[in-house]
Amino acid sequence: MVDFGYKIQADRQINLDITNKALANFVKKHENSFNTCIGCGTCTATCSTAKFTDFNFRRLQLYIRRGETEQVKTEIAKCMLCGKCQLACPRGVNTRNVIMMIKKGLEAQL
């Protein structure tokens, strides 16, 4: 096979009707301000951790809503829980508790 420099990308289609929403529901149930997130990314812009590494709270909440729990696991371990994002959030999301609840949800293997 001649290598033309192209390759087949893995399928990135996500069917929101059949994804595993257990973690998303768990977080929403225990911290309902998570519902108000509009994914603006202010949290990520101010994040202390994001200064050093590729940590992105906005992407994290997307993963959770899409049911991509595996990616969440490696990402969430990076958070230093400093709380800057909570103060920056224009929607009043209690981000520190969201992080803690995500961890709790992962522990419960949702």
Next chain:
Amino acid sequence: MNFAWFVLPFSLGLFLLFILVIFKISFWVRQLPLRDRLLLNRGIFSLKIFKVIKEVIMESLLHRRIFKINPVLGFMHMSFAFGWFMLILVGNMESRLYAGTELNLPYYAIFFKYFLHQPLTIPFAEGFTFIMDFFLVLVLSGLLIALSKRIYSRVVGMKRTTKLKPFDVFAMLSLWFIFPFRLLAESMAAGMYHTGGFLTQPLGNFFAGFLPLGPLSYAMWWAYSIALGVFFVSLPYSRYMHIPTEIVLIAFRHVGIRRTKEYDMFKDVEVFSCSRCGICIDKCQLNTMAQVNTIQSAYFIKSIRKKNQQEAVVQNCLVCGRCQEFCPVGIKTDDLRLSQRMIFENREIADFHYLPQDVPVKTDILYFAGCMTHLTPSIKKAMLNILNSSGISYRFMDEDGSICCGRPLMLSGNNKDALKLMQTNKDIIRSSEAHTLVTSCPICLRVFKEDYNLNINVVHHTQFIENLIAEGKISLENSGAKISYHDPCELGRGLGIYDEPRNVLSQTGVLLKNSLERKSSLCCGGSVANNQNYNINKDKISKEVVAHLSAKEPDMIATACPLCKKSLVKYADIRVADIAELVSEQMVSNKADASRAEKKFNVESVEA
């Protein structure tokens, strides 16, 4: 030998109480680490024992600290504790003098008036009967206050008193019934044998007029004994366990038993020492400003005792330290709260391998802004301006982004994760060989001071600025602006830094007095320690705190914590500034520079 069947409930109750209390105390002592047990042994057989006895008299009997906080409540507790203690003490003295022997069974003194069938014949007999009646009146007056407190708590100046569970009410009622029964029994005995004093004798004579005193007084002695017995048996299981436990707590404190971060025996003794007096409930801003009234220390401590800790209760607290400051027993409620949060820690361990490991440049003075200061760049800018114009050499430790100090993780119970961050920061600080670490954030300051074991000088920027002024490295011009100062919790109650910020502020403007300051200062509401569905409550608290700080119409509100600034600025109509900002603006050299720059700009604009 004097004996009557009705002494049995009392005697049995007392015996059981004795066994249970001894068992509990020996449990605490046995569970202590060896080092602490030795300390306790050595401490008890040294002069420290006199300090312990003194404090037991001052606090457990006279309740000096409650008197300071709330005189009516202090009187209530004192009348019960001291009044009852004196009744027992004087009762024992008179009965033993009368019987002519020291070897009496405990019940003899308690039911002495039953066995006494003639007026007292001992020396100072009238004095004894007077004293006994006097202390009975004292206890009854306390009982009256306690009763009205339960009906309408504002009588004793409390907006809210502790809500009790049925068993607590049962134990409380058994305590309450003891004294009226004693009054009735002794009065009736006095009515028959003329043994009473100024209260019991007239009352006895009155009863003698129309009541069959013989059988009735016997019933009263039974009732009195049963009330005592029931109270004694319920004591170890109710909040009244605080009576014996507080003595243990005072002893532990004086001999210097170590405190750890975990839930240890010291904390267990503290839990049992809580009398649920409810002073913490009135001091809690979540109660007074946000109507959250299930999480206060009294309830929280009870949940620990019942081993029924709810995560929502444990986590819903500002850890502002107000209740701790006013606790009459001196329970370290903040430490207790954090020790319980460790139960609910995240088992998903954090991974901080991404943190930079670069070796910092060596320096004498390190400046650590902290995450929150990076979020309020005006404080950072002001601080850098002060540091630069004072001409000292320093390094900005977290110029390219902060590695969190670890305190937010500790406040959420994740101490293991916090240790990793702390180690990283510690390595950076150690290898910089700095002798002074300056930080702008009281949250970082506290953890640097208390948990890092740095062995270098760790100061808050207000302390550092005060020092710079004293050394003449910067000089300030007083703007005359009226300033209302807000004490940050971690800086004030947490570390006792009250004067330095005030000294600096009084050089930049006119500092206004405030009715709730220093130890009783309010929390801004923005605490990183609370992470339970919190934003609504936080806003309620911040709003009220701003209203309180603006009451005297200041020109600006000053604070010394970036997080406080951030929370207060949301609701303030006037300027909210950190002390560093005010100092930076009022520095004399800085003013000259500013006016020069302005002139230059004017010249340029004219030329253009």
